Amino acid sequence: MTPARYLALWLGLALCCGAAASDKIKVVTTTSDLRSLVEEVGKERVEAINLAPPTQDVEAYEPRPHDVQKLRDAKLVVRIGLDYDLWINKLLRDAHVDLRRGGKGYVDASIGVPLLEIRSTSFDATPGHSHGAGNPHYWLDPANAEVITGGIMEGLIRIDPAHGTTYKNNRNAFLARLKPKIEEWRRKLERYAGAPIVTYHNSWPYFARRFRLNIIDSIEPKPGIPPSPSHLAGLIRKMKEKRAAIIVVQPFESGQTPKLLAERAGALVVPLAPSVGSVPGIDDYLALIEYDVSLLAIAFEDRRRGKP
Amino acid sequence: MSDAIQFLIIAFLVAIVLTGIHAYLGIHVLSRNVVFVDLALAQISAFGATVAFMLGHLPQSTAAYGYALAFTLAGAVLLSLSRHWSGRITQEAVIGVIYVVSAAAAFLLIDKAPQGAEHIKQLLVGSILTVTRDDLVRLTALYALIAAFHWLFRKRFLLLTLDPARAKAQGLSVGWWDFLFYASFGVVVTSSVAIAGVLLVFSFLIIPAAIGMIYSDNIARTLYIGWTAGALASAAGLSASYGWDLPTGATMVCAFGLTLALAGLVRPVIMLRGNERQRLLRKALRGTLTGFCIVGLLSGAWLTINPRADHPLLDAAEAAQPEIRNYFLSAAEREVYESAVTVESKVQGESARMNELERASRWQGSDLSDDDVRRLSSYVQSFQEMRKGEQFVQREIRNKARERQRWVIGVPLVLVSLGLLLFTLK
Numbered sequence: 001m002t003p004a005r006y007l008a009l010w011l012g013l014a015l016c017c018g019a020a021a022s023d024k025i026k027v028v029t030t031t032s033d034l035r036s037l038v039e040e041v042g043k044e045r046v047e048a049i050n051l052a053p054p055t056q057d058v059e060a061y062e063p064r065p066h067d068v069q070k071l072r073d074a075k076l077v078v079r080i081g082l083d084y085d086l087w088i089n090k091l092l093r094d095a096h097v098d099l100r101r102g103g104k105g106y107v108d109a110s111i112g113v114p115l116l117e118i119r120s121t122s123f124d125a126t127p128g129h130s131h132g133a134g135n136p137h138y139w140l141d142p143a144n145a146e147v148i149t150g151g152i153m154e155g156l157i158r159i160d161p162a163h164g165t166t167y168k169n170n171r172n173a174f175l176a177r178l179k180p181k182i183e184e185w186r187r188k189l190e191r192y193a194g195a196p197i198v199t200y201h202n203s204w205p206y207f208a209r210r211f212r213l214n215i216i217d218s219i220e221p222k223p224g225i226p227p228s229p230s231h232l233a234g235l236i237r238k239m240k241e242k243r244a245a246i247i248v249v250q251p252f253e254s255g256q257t258p259k260l261l262a263e264r265a266g267a268l269v270v271p272l273a274p275s276v277g278s279v280p281g282i283d284d285y286l287a288l289i290e291y292d293v294s295l296l297a298i299a300f301e302d303r304r305r306g307k308p
Numbered sequence: 309m310s311d312a313i314q315f316l317i318i319a320f321l322v323a324i325v326l327t328g329i330h331a332y333l334g335i336h337v338l339s340r341n342v343v344f345v346d347l348a349l350a351q352i353s354a355f356g357a358t359v360a361f362m363l364g365h366l367p368q369s370t371a372a373y374g375y376a377l378a379f380t381l382a383g384a385v386l387l388s389l390s391r392h393w394s395g396r397i398t399q400e401a402v403i404g405v406i407y408v409v410s411a412a413a414a415f416l417l418i419d420k421a422p423q424g425a426e427h428i429k430q431l432l433v434g435s436i437l438t439v440t441r442d443d444l445v446r447l448t449a450l451y452a453l454i455a456a457f458h459w460l461f462r463k464r465f466l467l468l469t470l471d472p473a474r475a476k477a478q479g480l481s482v483g484w485w486d487f488l489f490y491a492s493f494g495v496v497v498t499s500s501v502a503i504a505g506v507l508l509v510f511s512f513l514i515i516p517a518a519i520g521m522i523y524s525d526n527i528a529r530t531l532y533i534g535w536t537a538g539a540l541a542s543a544a545g546l547s548a549s550y551g552w553d554l555p556t557g558a559t560m561v562c563a564f565g566l567t568l569a570l571a572g573l574v575r576p577v578i579m580l581r582g583n584e585r586q587r588l589l590r591k592a593l594r595g596t597l598t599g600f601c602i603v604g605l606l607s608g609a610w611l612t613i614n615p616r617a618d619h620p621l622l623d624a625a626e627a628a629q630p631e632i633r634n635y636f637l638s639a640a641e642r643e644v645y646e647s648a649v650t651v652e653s654k655v656q657g658e659s660a661r662m663n664e665l666e667r668a669s670r671w672q673g674s675d676l677s678d679d680d681v682r683r684l685s686s687y688v689q690s691f692q693e694m695r696k697g698e699q700f701v702q703r704e705i706r707n708k709a710r711e712r713q714r715w716v717i718g719v720p721l722v723l724v725s726l727g728l729l730l731f732t733l734k
Contacts, residue, residue, distance in 0.1 A: 114678035116666065118685040119692060134685070194671045205670070214671040224429070226555040229319075229437055229546070233312035254430060256438040 025160055028074040030085035031058055032276040033139045034109055034148070036285040038078055040174040041152045041167055045160070046076075051088070054277035057252050059084060059223075063091050071095045074105070075159050078152055081110035084136035098159075107155035112147045113138045116205045140274070141206035142182050142289045146175060181286060185293040186211065192300045196244040198235065198261070200253040203274060207292070216244055219257055227257065239265035245303040246296070250274045270299045316546050319436050319556065322444055323546070326500055326512045327538030329451045332458070333493055334517025335530060336469045342399055345387065346497045346513050348407040349490070350506055352383035353498035355414040362417050380494035383410075388486035391472075433557045434505020447499060454492050465489060466527065508557045511564040512538065519571045523579070541567040594732055601729040608721030615710040615718070622710070622717075636709045636716075645705050652698035659691035 024047040029035045032054040039048050049070060052061040058080075071077070071091055077099045079085050098105040115134035138144050153171045157164045193212035202218045217235055220227055227235075238244070239261070247258045247269045258269045272292045273279040282288050337345055356379025357372050365371040383406065390402040458465055467475045468485050476482055500509045520534035545563030549556040576588050607621040626632055637645060666684050669676045676684070 114681040115685055116681065117663070118689055209670040209675070212671045212675070226433055226435060226437075226557065228553045228555055229312055229315045229550045230553045232315060232437065233550075254435075256430075256435055260438045260440070 025076065025156070026074045027076040027078065028070055029078040030080055030088050031139075032278075033285060033288065034078045034080065034152075036276045036283075036288075037109075037139075037145060037149050038076075038152050040285065041149050041171045042156055043166075043170050045163055045166060046156070051091075052085070054275040055252065057250075058275075059086075061085075061087055063087055067091055068094065071099065074099065076105045076107065076155050078107040078109055078155065080136055080139070081108040082115070082133045082136040082138075104158040105155070107151050109148045109151050110134070110136070110138060111151055113144050116209065117202075135202065135205050137203045137274070138206050139285075140204060140289075140292075141210040142178060142185065143210055144206065145178055145285060149174060177286065181289070182210075185289060188293055188297050189213075189300075192297070195246070195300060196239075196242040197246040197248055198239060198244050198267070199248045200250065200258060203250060204248060204272075211293070211296075216242055219247070219261065232257070232261070236261060236264050239267060246270050246299055248272050248296075251278055268299055268303060270295060272296065312550060315437055316550060318439055318441060318444060320542060320546055322436055322439050322447065322503065323512075323542035323560070324539055325444070325448050325451060326504060326509070327516055327535055327542065329455055329496055330500070330509070330512040331516035331520065331531060331534035331538055332455070333496065334513045334515075334534070335521065335527065336465070336489070336493075337513060338517050338521060339469045340399075342387075342403055343514060344400065344403050344407060345490070345493070346501075346510060347506060348387070348403045348410070349380060349383050349494040349497045350501040350509065351407050351410040351414070353377070353380040353494065354501070355379055355410040355417075358414045358417050376498055377495065380498050381491055384487055384490035384494050387490045388483055391482070391486060430505070432506050433555070434501065434503055434508055435557070436504045436508065436560070437556050439503050443503065447503070450499060451496065454496055457492060461485075461488075505557050507561050511561045515541070515564040515568050519568055522571060522575055537567055537571060538564075597732050598729065601725045601732065604721055604725035605729065608718045608725060611710065611718035612714045612722065615714045616707045619710065622713075636713060637705065641705050641709070645702055648698040648701040648705075652695050652702075655691045655695045655698065659688045659695070662688050662691070 025042065025045060027035075027038050027042065027046050027048040029038055029048060029050045030052055032050045032052075035048045035050040038046060042048065051063065051067050051070065052058040068091060072095070074095075075098075077088070077092065077095075079088055092100050092106075096105070097103055100106060101108075115138065118134040139148065149171050153167045156167045160167075189211045194214050196214045196216045197208075199215055199218045201220055201223055202215075204213075204215060207213070208215050216238055219232075219235065221231070244265070245267050247262055247267050249255070249258050249269055249271050251271055251273070255269075261267065262269045271279075272295060273282055273288055276282055276285060276288050279291065282291050337343060353376040356376040359379070360369075360372040360375035363375075365375070386406060387403070390399050464475070464480060464485055467478070468480065468482065468489070472482060475485075497509060497513075500512070504512070516534035516538035517530070519537040520530035520532075523533050524530045541564045542560060544567070545560030546556065548554065548563060549559040552559075577585065580588060603621065607619065610617065611619055611622070633642065633645070662684050666676065666681065669680075
């Protein structure tokens with residue numbers, strides 16, 4: 001290699017990297033799970049950030065002044081939808097027209113997902129997750145990641161058609177890793193199919209559907225309203241009757257009531273991670289499901305062997 | 309059943325212990341006119357607990373309790389000083405500022421923490437149901453200690469509260485004893501709020517003491533009455549919460565409020581004698597009648613002005629006595645109305661069945677495919693829309709009837725009420 005060529009090579013590389021760094025597509029997502037999936041599809045072409053921190057209840061998030069700035073730089077917005085991240089509507093009102101509903105930089109990840117617990121198209125106060133539009137925790141079914149990444153891919157192609165093939169290939173590579181994993185996870189929990197469990201809020205129906213778990217009830221059926229003594233007493237009776245040995249909670253949910261129920265009904269409180277990053281060390285989507293499935297399998301195994 | 313009884317018994321015992329100490333402290337608080345002091349102290353201690361939490365100590369650890377206590381004592385110093393500052397502004401204003409600032413500061417800190425929102429909610433409503441037997445024992449011991457301390461120095465504490473000028477004249481160090489009062493008060497409130505929440509602790513503090521003070525000037529008698537009222541209100545609140553499937557803390561607060569209202573109503577009947585009582589009863593009767601007339605007048609006028617709006621009085625009458633409908637619906641209307649009700653309940657049953665089917669399929673039998681799930685969802689949605697349609701029909705029929713009623717019921721109601729009102733006011 002002549003010195004001139006060598007120099008040219010380095011120059012070329014530098015230009016390439018410089019260009020790549022500067023025209024990375026900025027993507028804003030509402031949750032860390034969507035951010036992780038955007039990164040899977042966009043890889044080094046995108047720079048994604050999530051607005052709501054994964055350690056808190058996303059539905060109760062209050063936007064910060066910085067979020068406006070983040071949206072100003074963004075080319076693509078990806079949200080959960082179904083009233084889960086309603087707070088972003090206020091931010092989008094002042095954002096670029098492309099980022100608003102119907103714009104080419106707007107992705108509602110719930111489009112196309114087979115939704116559970118749809119109660120009505122208009123507002124209706126129903127128990128359970130009080131969203132008539134359907135339960136919003138659909139990312140907890142790993143099979144839904146296929147639809148979600150599909151929506152993300154289409155969004156990325158809309159704003160960056162030149163790299164369409166890259167996004168398609170990235171997504172296919174991700175799905176190729178995901179699908180055998182789903183089989184593996186299902187096998188892991190197969191023998192506990194139909195096992196009765198209790199959850200704190202009604203946040204796990206998609207997870208339960210994929211892994212064939214029987215959620216018999218939740219501790220707080222109406223989010224935000226503390227359970228009544230008759231509900232708790234009924235719950236304990238039901239748990240004893242059906243031998244429900246596991247209470248699934250999320251890290252940000254109150255610990256007292258699950259502890260009390262666990263003592264009275266002889267069950268185990270299992271804190272599962274609802275989102276990427278809600279427990280330290282869970283850095284991407286596959287790790288999230290892996291963590292929840294493994295923890296649950298261990299808990300079931302412990303209960304089966306009668307360990308405390 | 310036994311589980312429920314166990315919950316309720318422990319919660320009731322906790323309520324008794326809380327009533328015991330808070331009714332006494334409430335007398336001080338009411339006499340000193342510092343009603344919101346418990347909120348301020350509770351919030352400062354919560355702020356301390358939050359600081360401990362952010363520094364890496366677990367909630368409910370000794371360190372967390374130490375921080376909470378230290379902050380509470382600092383708050384007690386501030387409050388005992390506030391008596392001297394409150395020349396141009398009232399002490400209540402200082403207390404309010406302490407409350408909002410410590411609440412906002414805790415909010416800023418906790419913003420970064422998981423369980424932050426849950427923590428703040430917990431502080432507000434508490435969870436008296438999840439108190440364990442050990443908690444109860446610990447709480448009782450602590451409060452007994454503080455009660456003993458107050459009993460020992462009761463003369464000084466009472467003098468300071470009821471007549472601070474004389475206390476000063478007698479050479480009592482007002483600042484020091486104020487501090488001791490607020491410090492012991494802070495310890496109590498910190499522990500109470502941790503289990504029962506701000507709303508309920510406020511009720512325990514103010515309402516039994518207030519009921520006692522309505523009936524008596526004597527401290528001992530005030531206490532007995534307050535304790536009895538607190539115990540009764542707690543029992544009523546807990547039973548209502550169990551019987552009607554309601555959140556316990558909020559139900560108890562409402563029970564306390566009702567007890568106070570009842571005590572206020574009954575007082576004149578018990579306390580007055582002979583002629584005076586009769587005069588009062590007559591006055592009350594006339595007041596009630598006037599009230600009814602005004603309600604009737606307003607309802608009638610509202611029906612005449614806007615027959616399609618909400619009419620609570622008519623709705624209540626209709627709910628209590630569905631046969632009323634027969635008087636103002638024609639036979640054809642009645643038929644449509646009844647079929648709408650039937651279809652509505654049928655559709656609702658059908659959509660509940662679909663939901664149950666989906667729910668069961670998550671773990672039983674062969675699982676539904678994604679398309680099956682979508683199909684089920686769209687059935688449910690259509691059923692819900694049908695249900696809304698049937699409800700719309702019912703509302704329309706009723707609104708049409710109300711438009712006719714505006715002349716038949718509305719105007720006469722106005723005239724009759726007005727006549728009665730003029731008669732009672734004369």
